[in-house]
Amino acid sequence: MTILFSLTYYRPYVSGLTLAVSRWAEGLAASGETVTVLTLQHEKHLPLRERMHGVVVERASWIARISKGFVSLDWWIKSWHLAGLHDVTVVNLPQFEGIIPALAAKLRGKRVIAIYHCEIVLPTGWVNSVIQSLLEVSNFCTLWVADEVVTYTNDYAKHSRLLRLLSRYGKRNCTAIVPPVPKPKASAALTRTIQRRIGTSPLVIGVAARLAAEKGIEHVLRAIPLIVSLRKDKAVTVAIAGPMDPVGEEAYKASIMKLVKRYYKHVCFLGSIAPEKMGSFYRNIDVLVLPSVNSTESFGMVQVEAMLYGVPVVASNLPGMRVPVQKTGMGRLVRSADAPEIARAVVSLAADRDSYRKDTAGVEAVFSQRRAVDALIALLRS
Numbered sequence: 001m002t003i004l005f006s007l008t009y010y011r012p013y014v015s016g017l018t019l020a021v022s023r024w025a026e027g028l029a030a031s032g033e034t035v036t037v038l039t040l041q042h043e044k045h046l047p048l049r050e051r052m053h054g055v056v057v058e059r060a061s062w063i064a065r066i067s068k069g070f071v072s073l074d075w076w077i078k079s080w081h082l083a084g085l086h087d088v089t090v091v092n093l094p095q096f097e098g099i100i101p102a103l104a105a106k107l108r109g110k111r112v113i114a115i116y117h118c119e120i121v122l123p124t125g126w127v128n129s130v131i132q133s134l135l136e137v138s139n140f141c142t143l144w145v146a147d148e149v150v151t152y153t154n155d156y157a158k159h160s161r162l163l164r165l166l167s168r169y170g171k172r173n174c175t176a177i178v179p180p181v182p183k184p185k186a187s188a189a190l191t192r193t194i195q196r197r198i199g200t201s202p203l204v205i206g207v208a209a210r211l212a213a214e215k216g217i218e219h220v221l222r223a224i225p226l227i228v229s230l231r232k233d234k235a236v237t238v239a240i241a242g243p244m245d246p247v248g249e250e251a252y253k254a255s256i257m258k259l260v261k262r263y264y265k266h267v268c269f270l271g272s273i274a275p276e277k278m279g280s281f282y283r284n285i286d287v288l289v290l291p292s293v294n295s296t297e298s299f300g301m302v303q304v305e306a307m308l309y310g311v312p313v314v315a316s317n318l319p320g321m322r323v324p325v326q327k328t329g330m331g332r333l334v335r336s337a338d339a340p341e342i343a344r345a346v347v348s349l350a351a352d353r354d355s356y357r358k359d360t361a362g363v364e365a366v367f368s369q370r371r372a373v374d375a376l377i378a379l380l381r382s
Contacts, residue, residue, distance in 0.1 A: 001380060002034040004086035006079070006101040008069065010039035010057060012046075014243055015210065016179070016301055017117045019275055021092050022055075023180035027373030028380075029054035038082055038101060040070050042247070058082060067122060067131050068247050069096050080104045088113060088380055091142055094120040096135045098142045106145050113379070114146035116174070118298035118320075119160060123213055123251060136162065148379060149174045152299045156320030160295065175379060178323075180372035181304040183364065186279030194239075194284045198268050201237035203227075203350050206285030206306070208278065210246040211253045214296035216316070219339045220289050221259040224266050226343035231350075238263075241270045241281045278302070282309035287349050290315040293336045297321050303331070304367045312356035314345040327366055330358050 005025050009018050021037070029035045041048060041059035048059050060078050062070040075097050083089050083104035088111045091098040098114075105112050120135060122128035143149055143166050151157045157174045158164070167173065198204055205227075209215040220238055228234050245253070260267050273281055282288070288306040290297075290313060298320040303313045307324065313331035315321055325331040332345040349356060365371070 001088065002086040003028060003036070003380065004082050004089045004101065004105075005035065005037045005092060006039075006089060006095065006098055007037070007092040008040050008095050008097065009042050010037055010059075011052060013042055014272065014275065015246075016297075016299070017092065019301065020117065020179040021115075022053075023182070023369055024373060024376055025055045026053045027180060027369060028377065031373065031377060033377075033380075034086075036082060036086065038075075038078055040072060040075065040097075042070075067128055069131065069135075072097070076100055083110060084108050087111065090115060091146065092117060093139045093142060094118065094135060095142075096131075096138050099138050099145075102142045102145050112146045113148045113150060114143050115150045116143065116157075116160070116163060117152070117179075118156075119162065119295040121214060121294045121296050123249075140165065144169075144171065150177050150376075150379065151320075152176065152178055153320045153323045155323055156295075156298045159319035177375045177379070178367055178372055179299055179301055180369035181301045181308075181367045182276075182369040183308040184276055184278040184282075184305055186283050186309075187277065190273075190277055190280035191283050194270060194280055197270060198237055198239050198284055201235045202233065203231065203236045203287075203346075204285045205236070205238045205346055206281065206288045206311070207238060207240045207242075207291070208281065208288065208302040208306075209240070209242045209290075209292075210249070211242065211244055211256055212246050212249045213252040214292055214294050216291035216293040216337060217256055218259055219291045219293070219337055219342055221256070221263055221267065222339040223343035223346065224263050226340055227346055228266075230343060230347045236266055237268055238266055239268045239270060239281070239285060241273050241278070243272045244269065278305055279309060282306050282311050285311060286353065287311065287346050288313045289342060289346065290321065291336070291342060292316050292318065292321060295319070300324065304363065307331075307358070307363045308360050310357050310360060312349045312353055314342060314349060324367070328358055328363050330356050330363070
């Protein structure tokens with residue numbers, strides 16, 4: 001079987017969506033399928049064509065960048081060409097350009113699968129408001145023409161505005177396939193390096209996220225004074241691992257840096273850590289906090305990674321995102337954007353970590369990469 005994946009950003013760009021797609025694509029290639037990824041050349045130094053881990057990556061050049069999207073004539077050309085060469089086109093949404101390969105495949109009588117990873121909430125402003133409206137129209141049209149729709153969890157599907165709208169107009173229910181989450185590696189050398197940077201604080205709160213508005217990192221920072229007060233101990237460190245300069249988040253980064261100046265004694269930025277090496281980060285933290293604030297976060301793979309290392313999680317009680325904690329019991333759910341509730345949950349977990357430790361083999365069985373890849377293969381072959 002020949003499979004074409006379509007998405008706006010791909011490796012080396014790091015996000016939950018790109019990681020999920022790359023793991024599915026590489027897993028399918030390892031299973032003997034012929035896999036191509038069509039993406040945008042988001043950085044000009046990236047080659048227009050290369051092979052990565054058994055997957056052919058085709059990048060379309062672009063004329064202009066608008067917010068987090070692109071204007072690209074090359075995308076139209078490559079979409080038409082590649083959709084005709086593959087048996088199945090898998091369009092990964094949200095993606096403004098996704099309708100083009102979807103229609104290119106449908107016009108050839110080829111099968112189209114849409115994976116609805118999440119909704120998107122762009123930063124405020126009239127330009128982004130217009131872009132978001134156009135994006136939602138494009139995504140809805142792509143979902144409508146798809147032969148099957150996949151999302152990570154039934155919980156998210158039930159609460160997604162676009163997916164509920166799709167159901168209202170007669171499209172059948174989505175297929176839920178959790179994203180692939182392999183246990184990341186932990187090297188002794190990197191573990192020691194991170195430990196030296198974090199220091200010897202008796203409580204290390206981990207945040208694994210890009211500096212992006214939907215991640216809600218400011219609420220963890222604002223929780224610091226209450227955590228210190230509740231513990232009666234100033235030795236608290238928030239260790240943040242993730243890209244420092246994500247596309248289109250300059251204003252958000254500026255606002256975060258203002259908070260960091262206020263709480264600088266308690267904050268340690270580690271920068272980007274290769275996803276496959278994140279185990280060294282989890283070995284250095286006591287609690288992971290996932291404080292996302294809106295439906296752009298639909299699952300949160302990092303919380304499963306933390307659980308695989310026995311680290312309990314504080315996660316926002318949002319559709320889809322709450323599923324790992326609900327399934328494993330390895331953490332607490334809190335209202336999103338609620339710094340006091342985050343603080344109380346962190347202190348509670350830190351005081352009784354053993355009660356939240358579960359059999360990691362059970363976690364791996366539910367959320368393993370192999371299981372997620374096999375589920376997608378079964379859908380593709382059905």
